[in-house]
Amino acid sequence: MSKKNVLIIGAGGVAKVVAHKCAQHNDVLGEIHIASRNIAKCEAIIGSIARKQNLKVPGTLQAHAVDALDVPALVALIQKIGVSMVLNLGSSFVNQTVLKACIEAGVAYLDTAIHEDPEKICETPPWYANYEWKHKDACAEKGVTAILGAGFDPGVVNAYAALACSEYFDSVDSIDILDVNAGSHGKYFATNFDPEINFREFTGQVWTWQNREWTSNSMFEVKLTRDFPVVGEQSLYLTGHDEIHSLSQNLDVPNVRFWMGFGEHYINVFTVLKNLGLLSEKPVTTAEGQSIVPLKVVKAVLPDPASLAPAYTGKTCIGDLVKGVKDGQPKEAFFYNICDHAENYAEVESQAISYTAGVPAVAAALLIADGTWDVGKMVNVEELPPKPFLTKLSELGLTTFMQDAEGERQLF
Known part of the structure; x- marks a missing residue:
């Protein structure tokens, strides 16, 4: 029904x-x-x-x-x-x-x-x-x-992984999920989705699945530079992310990692905010006796992600770089999507x-x-x-x- x-x-x-x-x-x-x-x-x-x-x-x-x-x-x-x-x-x-x-x-x-x-x-x-x-x-x-x-990630990239494993490879050694936003919103600094959730992703350990076990790194420790379709050469960093935590358990793949693109400006601002303690989720007490959560204050003063849409230009590229074996030979394939900020705004604001x-x-x-x-x-x-x-x-x-x-x- x-x-x-x-x-x-x-x-x-x-x-x-x-x-x-x-x-x-x-x-x-x-x-x-x-x-x-x-x-x-x-x-x-x-x-x-x-x-x-x-x-x-x-x-x-x-x-x-x-x-x-x-x-x-x-x-x-x-x-x-x-x-x-x-x-x-x-x-x-x-x-x-x-x-x-x-x-x-x-x-x-x-x-x-x-x-x-x-x-x-x-x-x-x-x-x-x-x-x-x-x-x-x-x-x-x-x-x-x-x-x-x-x-999309998680979601579409999980479907790409399933498709690769079932249709294009006999065995898969690694799935690297690559997420690049090559667009520009014109603001000094902003996050593309809820700042609180965005920053929380990057302030803890970076957990990835490597050699069939959980491996810990710190944020911005491991860098990858790659030439992408349409958006060209981009720098990405090893990052913890949702889909690693199901793909590692549901697919027989020894290495599952997530990489996100960051510009130097984002990294610099993020680092200053973090070092000042402004990305903490723990409450602090002001001189006036008010209890506030620094991360929520940062969220309140940054642009609402929804407000970025009208002026956004450029494209995103998100996909799975899969490496493994097909018919006894090494194989590599990138399954991906390209999206355009301006076209999306024209359709759904x-x-x-x-x-x-x-x-x-x-x-x-x-x-x-x-x-x-x-x-x-x-x-x-x-x-x-x-x-x-x-x-x-x-x-x-x-x-x-x-x-x-x-x-x-x-x-x-």
Whole structure:
């Protein structure tokens, strides 16, 4: 039976893209509801959809106020509006409560990033085992489909990894996920998504999977320079990231690493903020006796990532560099996507970082809706068939390319 009617949790940049794309496919997805603590932000997204005339057929597009940390309130909202699917695009701090509400209400769940405890940074790997995977049995018992990390990275890069292992290699030695934003937002300093989550990724240990074991490095310790399709030569740094923590457990690959592109200016500003203690998640007391969290102050004074979109130019390149063996011979292939900030803004009034994270969530939702990915249990993206997902992504605006010894070509 197909699933219809969607609740989007969150009203940030990625949620905005998801809402636009759901609206473009509301003939399949049915009613679209957007919920956040700040209902005005939800209503602004609805206004944006109206401006771009992105509702495919006449239908419900409604805003709601809810605290995503309040499980009973979430369950009540889900039951009141009668949705069959919840797309969690809220802060990484709300994953557990939204997931619990979906299990209790018996509706499908999907997110784009791993859960985080606001009091902890860089926990013991594999991270998914600390929170999400503890609910696997509950999902299976209730037949609830829960798809974890269905953004781009994690998400699409997981599907690239699954595709490479199943179709293009007999054995894989390494998967290096490469994430480059070669765009410019014109600000002195800004982050492309929630500054609090952004900085938390880079202030702890860098955990990667090397030689079939967890390996720790420090941020900006290991550098890689590579010539990319379209965006040219870029410098990247070994970074900890969500997808390493599922790919390392679900695929038989001895080395899984994540690399993110950073300019010297970002590194310099980040280093100063960190050395001054301004990226700490621990409260400090001011001379006036006020208790404040330095990281939250930095977040408050930096530009809202959503505000960067109108002036953003340039492109992103994100993909998997896979090395292994095919037919007894060494093989290397790069599976990737190129996205354009200005083109994304013209379509959905958002920049490419939000676009690449949001579009895959809608592709996954459409596959849940038609039954292809409605598996009745908790899974990470690499555990699902990649071809229907990558095909749907291409239809939605994210094309997959492959670069190997035979040249470059479009796959989906």
